[in-house]
Amino acid sequence: QVQLQESGPGLVKPSETLSLTCTVSGGSVNSGDYYWSWIRQPPGKALEWIGYVYYTGTMNYNPSLKSRVTISVDTSKNQFSLSLTSVTAADTAIYYCARVKRNFWTGYYIPWWFDPWGQGALVTVSS
Amino acid sequence: QSVLTQPPSVSAAPGQKVTISCSGSSSTIGSNYVSWYHQLPGTAPKLLIYDNNKRPSGIPDRFSGSKSGTSATLGITGLQTGDEADYYCGTWDSSLNVWVFGGGTKLTVL
Numbered sequence: 001q002v003q004l005q006e007s008g009p010g011l012v013k014p015s016e017t018l019s020l021t022c023t024v025s026g027g028s029v030n031s032g033d034y035y036w037s038w039i040r041q042p043p044g045k046a047l048e049w050i051g052y053v054y055y056t057g058t059m060n061y062n063p064s065l066k067s068r069v070t071i072s073v074d075t076s077k078n079q080f081s082l083s084l085t086s087v088t089a090a091d092t093a094i095y096y097c098a099r100v101k102r103n104f105w106t107g108y109y110i111p112w113w114f115d116p117w118g119q120g121a122l123v124t125v126s127s
Numbered sequence: 128q129s130v131l132t133q134p135p136s137v138s139a140a141p142g143q144k145v146t147i148s149c150s151g152s153s154s155t156i157g158s159n160y161v162s163w164y165h166q167l168p169g170t171a172p173k174l175l176i177y178d179n180n181k182r183p184s185g186i187p188d189r190f191s192g193s194k195s196g197t198s199a200t201l202g203i204t205g206l207q208t209g210d211e212a213d214y215y216c217g218t219w220d221s222s223l224n225v226w227v228f229g230g231g232t233k234l235t236v237l
Contacts, residue, residue, distance in 0.1 A: 037226075039172075039228075046129060046215065046228060046229070046230045046231045047164075047172065047215055047217075047228040047231070048228070049225065049226040049227065049228065052226075060224065060225075062225055062226075063223065063225065096171055096172070101177075105159065105160075105219075106158070106221070110159070110219045110221075111219060111226050112160065112162075112177070112178075113160075113162040113174055113177040113178075113217075114162070114164070114172075114174060114217070115173075115174035115177075115183065116173075116174075117171040117172055117173065118171065119170075119171050120171050
């Protein structure tokens, strides 16, 4: 049974970089059937997709965050990571990592569904 | 404002049935499969429905999904107090090349 666990600082200062790691157990990030994704949820608000990475290093990001986001994968450690630069209070959220089924549809591969999810990591941006 | 539109809240009595709608467009629900997630208070979201109407192992058949045109619907029968949660729909946006979630619907079992 695949499990995901987020880790990283719970407090980040404004203008600095938020960094989180997701450790995958019970499965491999090398699996060709899946993307590995980050999603966030500001307190009391809806889910927001941040982006995903494939084991080959291919990434896709939400355009609203693209200029500040990097998602990378470390196959040797079975982990993938999120980096979000120049954070502000608006980036305060619970950050989730998730495995994403990848499927070939209308000519190219796209995300299909998200399962499982990590338990989430609350990151607060404050001085 | 979410690309997928859900009612902010729905409610029903225990044992009753409720439906939650998810409205999109030709480039979202109209072109792609829909998945649903539920989020119990203080916990991470969990996959509830995928491929519009399929249930992962362990999800009871009280939960069902359907899709018609640019809208999708989640149905829950035999409501239980333990079903109180936030429910989110999600799909791919073929025009923007992004994954989108609905704004979420809070289910209250009265």
